[in-house]
Amino acid sequence: MKELSDLTAGKTALVLDQKDNVAIALTDLASGDTCTVAEDGGKKYEAIVIEKIPFGHKFALADLAPDAPVYKYGEEIGKMKVAIKKGAWIHIHNLYCERGM
Amino acid sequence: MGDKFLGFKRENGSVGVRNLIAIIPSVFCSAKVAQRISESVPGTVHFSHPVGCSQVGEDLEITAKTLIGIGRNPNFAGVVVVGLGCERFTPQELFEGIAPTGKMVEMVVIQDEGDSIKAIDIGTRHARKMQQVASEERRVEADVSQLMIGLNCGGSDTTSGLVANPALGIASDKLVAQGGSSILTELTELLGTEHILARRAINEQVASDILRVIRNMEERLKQQTRHSSNEKRKNLISTGNYDGGLSSVVEKSLGGMKKSGNAQFVEVFAYGDAPTKKGLLLLDGPGHDGEVTTGQAAAGAQIVCFPTGRGTPSGFPGVPVIKITGNPRTFQRMKENIDINAGAVITGEKSLQEMGEEIYQEILAVASGKLSKAEVLGHDEQFCITRMP
Numbered sequence: 189m190k191e192l193s194d195l196t197a198g199k200t201a202l203v204l205d206q207k208d209n210v211a212i213a214l215t216d217l218a219s220g221d222t223c224t225v226a227e228d229g230g231k232k233y234e235a236i237v238i239e240k241i242p243f244g245h246k247f248a249l250a251d252l253a254p255d256a257p258v259y260k261y262g263e264e265i266g267k268m269k270v271a272i273k274k275g276a277w278i279h280i281h282n283l284y285c286e287r288g289m
Numbered sequence: 290m291g292d293k294f295l296g297f298k299r300e301n302g303s304v305g306v307r308n309l310i311a312i313i314p315s316v317f318c319s320a321k322v323a324q325r326i327s328e329s330v331p332g333t334v335h336f337s338h339p340v341g342c343s344q345v346g347e348d349l350e351i352t353a354k355t356l357i358g359i360g361r362n363p364n365f366a367g368v369v370v371v372g373l374g375c376e377r378f379t380p381q382e383l384f385e386g387i388a389p390t391g392k393m394v395e396m397v398v399i400q401d402e403g404d405s406i407k408a409i410d411i412g413t414r415h416a417r418k419m420q421q422v423a424s425e426e427r428r429v430e431a432d433v434s435q436l437m438i439g440l441n442c443g444g445s446d447t448t449s450g451l452v453a454n455p456a457l458g459i460a461s462d463k464l465v466a467q468g469g470s471s472i473l474t475e476l477t478e479l480l481g482t483e484h485i486l487a488r489r490a491i492n493e494q495v496a497s498d499i500l501r502v503i504r505n506m507e508e509r510l511k512q513q514t515r516h517s518s519n520e521k522r523k524n525l526i527s528t529g530n531y532d533g534g535l536s537s538v539v540e541k542s543l544g545g546m547k548k549s550g551n552a553q554f555v556e557v558f559a560y561g562d563a564p565t566k567k568g569l570l571l572l573d574g575p576g577h578d579g580e581v582t583t584g585q586a587a588a589g590a591q592i593v594c595f596p597t598g599r600g601t602p603s604g605f606p607g608v609p610v611i612k613i614t615g616n617p618r619t620f621q622r623m624k625e626n627i628d629i630n631a632g633a634v635i636t637g638e639k640s641l642q643e644m645g646e647e648i649y650q651e652i653l654a655v656a657s658g659k660l661s662k663a664e665v666l667g668h669d670e671q672f673c674i675t676r677m678p
Contacts, residue, residue: 202451212447212534214635244447244534244598244616261450261547263485265540278536285537287481 199223201235203249205262210246210278212260217241225249238275246278258283291467294436294656295428296591297366300391304435305363306591306656308426309334309607310393310419312369312412313360315383316341316376322397322405323371326412333369333416334606336672342376348677353378354561355674357386358587360394361563364607366426367393367419369412374400393419428658434468434567436656439585439593440548441474441610443578446533446598448615450544452641453596453631457613458550459645460594460652461569465552470567472585473549476506477576481539482546486571491553498557502573509678529599548596560584560675578603579673582610592655593671594648602626603670604663609655610671612663613648628662 201211201223211225217237225235241247246260252272257264266285272278280289296304312335314323320337327335336359340352360368360383368387372380384396395415399408440461442449461471473479479486483503490496535541555568561584564570574584578601582593586608593605596613600623604610614620617632624630629651633639639647655661 204451212451242534243618244451246534246536260540261543263482263539263543265543266537279534280531280536283536285481285539288538289536 201225203227204260207262208259209249210258210260211249213241213243213245216243236275238273239277241277248272248274248276248278250274292433292653293430294653296431296656297426298429299363303363304431307364307607308366308423310367310416311360311365311607313356315372315378315380318373319371319399322399322408325409326416329413330416330420332420336606338674340674341378349377351561351677352674355587356383358561360387361390362586362589364591366423369415370396371412372398374398433464437470437590439472439582439590441581441593442596444597444599444601445530446616447535449596449598450547451615452634453613453615454544454548456631456641456644457548457594457596457648460649462550462552463649465569468567470570472570472572472588472590474572474574474581474584475545475576476503478545479503479542480507482542489553491555495554495557499571502557533598561587563588574675579671580675582671583673592652602668604668605671606669609661610663611651611655611661626662
């Protein structure tokens with residue numbers, strides 16, 4: 189059984205919209221990993237994650253303050269409960285959404 | 290002219306992609322008799338359900354309209370209605386709702402026949418006869434504008450919203466552009482995106498309908514979770530969704546609405562009803578996989594397309610369900626259940642556009658007779674009529 193990381197060349201992440209402040213890991217990422225982030229428009233750059241980011245999960249592309257909106261698909265998916273650093277994992281432990289979890 | 294497929298032309302002008310006999314109980318009390326009739330005649334499908342009696346008002350009306358709608362679906366060449374005889378939703382109503390399509394319909398009522406064994410006997414004879422008549426039907430060329438697909442999804446992970454749903458959206462747009470129809474449902478999974486959906490309405494009436502049905506659904510969910518004893522049952526998304534990386538209902542909703550592409554919504558219609566317009570449609574119903582497919586099949590959808598990131602094998606009796614995963618690992622593990630690997634976009638083998646085209650071609654192939662994997666394996670779990678509180 190191949191792991192997804194074996195199916196994809198290198199460590200990669202995807203940004204779905206130019207307004208987004210998160211990237212989605214397309215491979216499992218370990219703390220300290222550098223990955224290639226592909227933007228919607230085709231632009232690519234390197235980013236370092238500061239936590240373990242499982243495949244399909246999100247990490248911050250910038251430092252975010254408490255109550256800062258989190259954007260994916262160019263739309264707000266929730267706000268930060270706490271301050272986080274660039275490269276940190278964003279999930280239900282640190283994100284809240286007034287419309288429901 | 291649009292693309293073509295090979296289907297079964299019905300008396301009322303609709304086109305089926307399958308040519309089956311449906312055995313439909315009007316009430317749960319006749320479900321086993323319906324199942325036994327179906328087991329006696331290979332090639333038939335049955336629709337066992339837990340409702341049809343001890344219901345009132347809108348709840349009973351939805352059951353009635355949905356069962357009639359299933360019977361009217363063009364994938365069925367004939368229908369055997371099986372009643373008990375004292376139920377609130379009478380077998381006569383079910384029979385009379387289906388008969389105007391012009392297809393073969395017969396009715397068996399257990400209390401009239403005397404007992405369940407006699408009812409199975411009579412019903413089996415009806416089904417045998419219909420099956421033989423239907424076997425002489427041949428597929429003929431039909432325009433894709435005759436196709437109506439249901440858009441559904443379940444067992445979502447991040448790849449559903451990232452890859453599988455957007456690719457399905459491309460296929461849906463292509464069908465709608467050629468005069469076909471595509472139905473989005475799952476209102477519980479569209480919460481938080483109503484302002485975006487309303488922007489895509491063809492006119493103000495449809496925009497206000499979209500806002501109204503989603504607001505009503507949200508109100509219903511609030512009612513269901515208002516007691517503190519239900520606190521831990523409040524979550525709108527499942528544990529599997531969280532594990533897959535989705536963090537909020539809005540995030541899930543945005544990914545979910547991607548499967549409806551970018552076309553304009555032309556109509557919002559109620560559960561149990563059939564639409565009056567062609568194009569992209571919104572069916573007012575909740576997010577349960579089975580309730581969605583059932584409402585779409587009752588509306589006349591001949592095929593359902595079903596992205597699943599985590600992987601689910603379920604299918605529907607008589608209506609092919611095409612499984613699509615955006616997760617290449619899920620496809621590796623569940624390739625016996627999943628028809629299309631949209632994970633090829635994640636591994637860099639295909640573009641989203643190419644993936645959309647592949648899904649569209651698969652819809653045409655299945656419409657022309659290719660069996661989906663869920664059909665081959667006999668999966669039929671998704672028949673499930675929605676209830677009103």
